[in-house]
Amino acid sequence: MRTWKTKKEFKKLFIEKAEVLFEKNVKELSHREVYQIIATMIKDLVSDDWIQTEKIYNHKRVRQVYYFSIEFLLGRLLNTNLLNCDMEELCRSALQDFGFDLEDIFPEEPDPGLGNGGLGRLAACYIDSMAALQLPGHGCSIRYQYGLFDQRIIDGQQVELPDAWLRNGFPWEIKKSDKAVDVRFGGHAYMRPGKGGALVCVHEQYNTVRAVPYDVPVLGYQNRTVNTLRLWKAEYTRENMYGQLRYGDYRKALQYKDQAQQISRFLYPNDSTYEGRKLRLMQEYFFVSAGLQSIMRHYKKHYGSPKLFDRYIALHINDTHPALIIPELMRILMDEEGLSWEDSWRITTNSVAYTNHTILPEALERWSIPMFQELLPRIFLIVDEINRRWLEAVQQRFPGQEDKAREVAILWNNQVHMASLAVVGSHSVNGVAKLHSEILKINTLKPFYTWFPERFNNKTNGVTHRRWLIESNPQLTELICDTIGKDWVHAPEKLLALEPFGNDAAFRERLAEVKQKRKEILAEYLHKERNITLNPHSIFDIQIKRMHMYKRQLLNILHVYHLYRQLVENPGMDIIPRTFIFGGKAAASYGEAKITIQLINTVARLIDQDYRAARKLKVVFLENYNVSLGQKLFPAADVSEQISTASKEASGTGNMKFMFNGAITLGTMDGANVEIHQEVGDEHSVIFGLRADEVQRYYQEGGYSSWDIYNSDADVRRALEVLEENPMFGQLREALLDRNDEFFVLKDFKSYCAAQQEIERRYRDTEGWFRSSTVNIAHAGHFSSDRSIQEYADEIWNLDAVKI
Structure with a gap:
């Protein structure tokens, strides 16, 4: 990994950044400005390795994994990245010459409001380990404007305040407007006969939300690997808004604008109301669709035919929040790439792996079918067909036994069962501790284990x-x-x-x-x-x-x-x-x-x-x-x-x-x-x-x-x-x-x-x-998460290390 060769070089660059970013000399800088300067310097320092990492992955046509998680609880990155660059002592010494203590600078970085608990911290540890082990792996999530909430204790009680962690920007990210994609919500979807009698989907009168990626470098530990965490921000599209204004529906236009921007505003909106649940579902589809569209575009540019997608791409879903990756990949392969249902299903199940984090059956994620159908009409048609074909296989094996179908149905009791979708649509299902994995097999997901015993495995969690x-x-x-x-x-x-x-x-x-x-x-x-x-x-x-x-x-x-x-x-x-x-x-x-x-x-x-x-x-x-x-x-x-x-x-x-x-x-x-x-x-x-x-x-x-x-x-x-x-x-x-x-x-x-x-x-x-x-x-x-990730790479993703 590139480094600053000497303290003199570091200090020269620091002075230049202070002048460019803040038009100040060093003595006038606040601690927050010092933090922002160092963060920018590190990002510049690793940029060549970041570019080189992607080039080598593409040139060697290596298999890559994309880790989808609704949370990435990163923590502060300054200290971590200095450690990974092996530059902490040089930075500390240079700042001392300027009259600053590095220990006073670290607290100026807010904790990114991109996660809440163990799920998000696990995802952060895992992308850290991927880079440390030089594995070609990347993260995909949402760039939340506000974290869960800023907790205050007043008179002994919890009070929730907005977690405006982005108020001073996030110097580690790079906005990639040219990589933006459109995500569709609402409208009407139906099948009609196409050429040769094949059915094709028509999706019309939908609203479009623009997904804009912000990339954060993920540095390997004192090696030259720099992977990517891609965070998606939701924006309204002017075309969509002007289209509604053209018809004079100002209320609907403003409603659309607000709804689009809400998608990436809050981590875990309150799901105790219908609108809150709807927003959560929109979030889940938004980052899955944006991520997959981006991956497919990059894949076709460097790898070629979508029929080989599963040979080069692994998709991992961290709990059921990204389970819509299954019907969304089916949609892309069928509607945009023209593949058959059979080929699309083979590619999807070979690509997708699912980590379960929930022992409690009542906590498994479910969505109301009417809401799901209204919000994601094309995706619902695909889920409905997945469910139909799956239950047909179940009924052939257990004729007349409706209880067997009920236990494993994806659509049942007016709900979409996301864990059922995740198991049926993946090739691997793992728990995160030996006891947990056993409970999944004998209790929580027992009917699926009976059907797919070869899919179930354990990968005990780890931390970096x-x-x-x-x-x-x-x-x-x-x-x-x-x-x-x-x-x-x-x-x-x-x-x-x-x-x-x-x-x-x-x-x-x-x-x-x-x-x-x-x-x-x-x-x-x-x-x-x-x-x-x-x-x-x-x-x-x-x-x-x-x-x-x-x-x-x-x-x-x-x-x-x-x-x-x-x-x-x-x-x-x-x-x-x-x-x-x-x-x-x-x-x-x-x-x-x-x-x-x-x-x-x-x-x-x-x-x-x-x-x-x-x-x-x-x-x-x-x-x-x-x-x-x-x-x-x-x-x-x-x-x-x-x-x-x-x-x-x-x-x-x-x-x-x-x-x-x-x-x-x-x-x-x-x-x-x-x-x-x-x-x-x-x-x-x-x-x-x-x-x-x-x-x-x-x-x-x-x-x-x-x-x-x-x-x-x-x-x-x-x-x-x-x-x-x-x-x-x-x-x-x-x-x-x-x-x-x-x-x-x-x-x-x-x-x-x-x-x-x-x-x-x-x-x-x-x-x-x-x-x-x-x-x-x-x-x-x-x-250690290094052990965990090596097990994922060897036993689920079929991923090899790539020296940069």
Whole structure:
């Protein structure tokens, strides 16, 4: 990868950029302007490699993968790209000569509002790994003007404000107006006889939305590969608007203009209303259609006949949001390229692969047929025909068994079932952890597994160790490199060489010093930026993830309240000081999750106001949790809270980020926790609660009564007093008792309390604790996204590395 050869060259270019971009000399620059200058310099620096990467892919006619995801939670890119260019130290030194500290510049970059949680962060880690492994792979999504929302906590409650992350622009992107495509919505579609009696589609009276691509370079780690994340922005077309104005329908023209611009305005519009659901469907088709049109245009220019499309192109859909890629590719191949249904279906199923992220059947995406048909009439005709042919095959195999058809139908009960479409229209279906993949086969997607057993496989999630260890925790990175060398940086599985050092007292002492330093860094940051005071010598017990009842932040805070009551009754109780940190957003319409945030803040206030407890306990809810804040939290954690109801979490990736930073997992046997436990064993993790088969048995056979637990367990009754004393928490109490505790919070409460006591017992044994920490770091390499992506490349995409 090209670099600035000397500090002198860097400083010369920096001065020139300051004059060109801002007409200022260096001393007049603000920190934000310094950030924008460096970002522009890096983009210029890698531009030749970016062009060269695409040229080589095209010249060698290599197979390429396009990863479609409704989210890409990138995090800040400045530090990452400096690391990937191996230019951080040169940049830091040059800025010091100018009187700037690079650490003051990093916070000037807003977190891109392109994602919300694990789905989007996984996609970001995966495109990072593709580039690092020199695999020809690109991302495709929407360029949202506003992120999910900017979370503020006011009087203990979540308040949602607009996340205007683009207010100062996004210097990493390049607008490609010449690559724009048109996407059709509405109108009427029907089939009529064409030449030779073949049916051809007529689609008329539709509205057109212009899709404009913005490309972001994805840099490989200290190699010359630069792949592309293409983000699509929706714009109205003047032709469409003037056409309506010509007929004098000003209201309709303005309505069309507003609707077109809304498509890429918000990440996850509220789907509690008809208009919100319609907008979500428009978003999903918009970026799928724009992406596929762009890919086909590029493919035909460099590869030739569309009949060979599946030989050179792999299309991956990250959950069902991009599942419309299946009928849209069929539309392009049949309507625009003139291929038969049979050839188009073969190409489509050979090209498309689907990752499922949803265990809960009720959470699988469905759309109303009338809305779908009105919005996407041509796509509906294709989906209807896919469904007809598919059910015909099912009925031939199971004549007269309508229940078999109902289980696997794409169109049923006046709904379009997107998971069914994704399975039927792809050649590979994977879960994201071993347990999750098994549950898909035996439960969620069982009828499809029975039909297509060869399609189902597992690809356990991973996270990029470059961001979540090397970039986020330089102190630990330095210690590891001093101990086992640097080979693990390019081959994270070589972290296993660290394991024997868990028995080395000198190493454990240095590891303890690193952890203490990271806790002090977090405490200092929170005091400076948020006026929060933490005890850096307490146990940092951290749960940071999207707020959801199955993730059981409620179980965590009820245990904290239980500890609080114990301390009130026995102020002299021997307990190591504990700091419980929560973070995560609740969907704006998710009442129980928002009330849980209130509960956490209520308990935090109770503790702060009681001197008997405040000396030993601290509870903090950190508003607006994002990637950048996570990069401070993961390195500081002692305890990784992974306490979802067993069988509910597909995988989790936060558990892996904590593991890379030496935290000990306190968790259920759920998702990738199972594989973490397999790696490190009982000695180096703390597992509690019901197992997945026990949970499923309760759901299927009954036999669980939360009222029985409430009546028989004094600790549970005491913990629930915080809900009973305040009417605002009535909905939570109702969920636990009157609706029989769907996620088994009370069932697992006693086991969780015992697990927390085990954490304290182990923490008192400093030698044993940091031996466990070492073992976790050593085995974390298995959970690198490099391993995950190599498995996708070898076993699903049939993709080879290409040296640039």
